C-alpha cells in the first residue's frame with residue numbers, strides 16, 4: 001500500500017475507540033498495562049489493545065520504544081506493574097505452573113533467536129516438542145520417531161531440507177531465523193510471537209521468511225504477533241498494525257487487502273502520522 | 283617511564299631482597315652448590331638400562347591411577363557442578379556446596395594422599411582417592427563457572443517454551459558448556475599424571491615411589507631412568523592432548539565465537 005492511499009483513508013476517519021470489551025474471538029487482551037524494568041521508568045504506559053484469534057498483528061516502533069517488552073509481557077516472561085493482561089483467558093506469568101503449560105503453545109522467537117549453538121538444526125527444532133516428551137526420554141535425548149519425522153517435515157517446510165544434521169553455529173543469519181521459526185512451529189503453537197526476526201535481512205530474504213510465516217499461519221490458523229522495524233513490511237503482511245512510541249500506543253490500524261478499515265489514534269496529529277510513516281521509508 | 287613506575291619497581295626489588303633474607307634464600311649458596319649438581323648429573327648419566335622395564339610398568343600403573351582418578355572425579359564433579367551453579371539453584375544449595383568444593387581444592391593431591399594413606403593404608407588405592415578428591419574440587423569449579431557463563435539468550439528462549447529445569451539442563455546448559463568440558467578433562471588428566479608421579483613420595487603408589495627411594499640411597503643413575511620415563515610420558519600426553527584439542531575443541535570454539 002502506498003503512502004498516498006494510506007493518507008487518504010486516514011484523514012477523514014479520525015476517531016478513537018475503546019477496546020475494553022472481551023469477546024470469545026479475543027485471544028490477547030491488555031487493559032491499561034504499565035511495565036517497567038526498574039522502579040523509576042516505565043518502558044510501557046497505558047497499553048490497551050485486543051488481538052483477535054487468527055490475526056496477523058504487527059507492532060511497529062523505533063528502537064527502545066518498548067516493542068520487545070510488549071512481547072515479553074504476552075508470554076509471561078515479564079509481569080506488568082499495573083493493568084491486566086489475558087492470553088487465552090489466563091494471566092501470563094512464567095512462574096505460574098498452569099501458565100507454564102500454556103507457554104508450550106506459545107511460539108516465542110526472541111530478537112536474539114535464542115538458538116542452542118553447539119547442537120544440530122534437528123536437535124534445536126526438537127526442543128520445541130520437549131513439553132510433550134516424558135521425563136526420562138527427554139533426559140536421554142530419546143525422541144519418538146513421530147516427533148523426529150514431524151521435525152524433519154518442518155525443517156523442509158522452512159527451507160532447510162538437507163541441513164538438519166548441520167551444527168547451528170555454522171548457519172547464516174537467515175538460516176538461523178528459519179531454525180527459530182521451525183522450533184516455534186514444532187511447539188504446535190496457537191500463538192506466534194516474533195521479535196524483529198527479519199529486520200537484519202535483505203529485502204528478498206525478509207519477504208521469503210515473512211511469506212513462510214504467513215503461510216504457516218494460514219495453514220495452522222494461528223495468531224501471530226510480530227514486531228517490525230519497517231512499517232512497509234508490517235502494512236504488507238499484517239491485518240492490524242499498532243505503532244508504539246516511547247512506551248505508548250499512538251496508533252492502531254486495521255487493514256483488509258489495500259484498505260484501512262479501522263483506525264484508532266490516541267493523541268496523534270496528522271502531521272505526526274505522516275512524519276512517522278515517512279521516517280520508515282527505506 | 284614515569285617516576286611512579288620507577289618507585290613501584292624499586293619497592294618490589296627491595297621487597298624481594300628483604301623477603302629472601304627472611305626465608306634464608308642466599309644466592310651465594312646456589313653458586314656454591316653448582317659442583318654438587320654436577321656430581322649428581324654425572325651420576326645420572328650412568329643410567330642402568332635394565333631398569334627400563336620396571337620403570338615402564340610403574341609408569342603404566344601411574345597412568346592407570348591418574349586415569350581412574352580423572353574419570354571417577356569428573357563423574358562425581360559434573361552433577362555437583364550443576365548444583366553449585368548460581369543460575370540453576372538457590373543460595374541454600376550452592377553456598378555450602380561451593381564451600382566443600384573449595385576445601386577439596388585447597389590441599390594439593392599430595393596432602394590428600396597423606397590423609398588417605400592414614401585411612402586406607404599404603405598403596406595405590408590411597409593415591410587414586412587423593413586424585414579423585416582434587417579432581418572433584420577442581421573440575422566442579424571449572425564446570426560451574428562455564429555453566430554460569432552459558433549465554434542467557436537460549437536459556438530464556440527455551441524456558442519460554444515451558445520446559446522443566448532438567449530438560450533445560452540437558453538440552454541447553456550441557457551442550458553449551460560441553461566444549462569447555464572436554465578441554466578441562468584433558469588438562470586435568472595431564473595434571474593428574476604429573477601429580478600421581480610424585481604421590482609415591484608419601485607411599486601412595488605410582489612411579490614416584492621408585493624415584494624417592496633411589497634418591498634416598500644416592501642411586502642417581504637408577505632414579506634417572508624413572509625420571510626419564512616420566513618426562514617422555516608427560517611429553518607424549520601433552521602432544522596427544524594438543525591433537526585431540528585441535529580436532530574437537532578448536533572447531534567448537536570457532537562456533538562459540540559466532541554470535542547469533
Ligand SMILES: Nc1ncnc2c1ncn2[C@@H]1O[C@H](COP(=O)(O)OP(=O)(O)OP(=O)(O)O)[C@@H](O)[C@H]1O
Pocket residue numbers: 037038043061062063064065066067068069070111
Ligand atoms: N533488561 C532490561 N533492563 C532494563 N531496562 C530495559 C531492559 N530491556 C529493555 N529495557 C528498556 O526498556 C525500554 C524498551 O525496551 P525494548 O527492548 O522493549 O525496546 P524495543 O522497542 O524492543 O527496541 P529495539 O527495536 O531496539 O529492540 C528501553 O528504554 C530499554 O532501555
Ligand SMILES: [Mg+2]
Pocket residue numbers: 067068069111195
Ligand atoms: Mg526489541
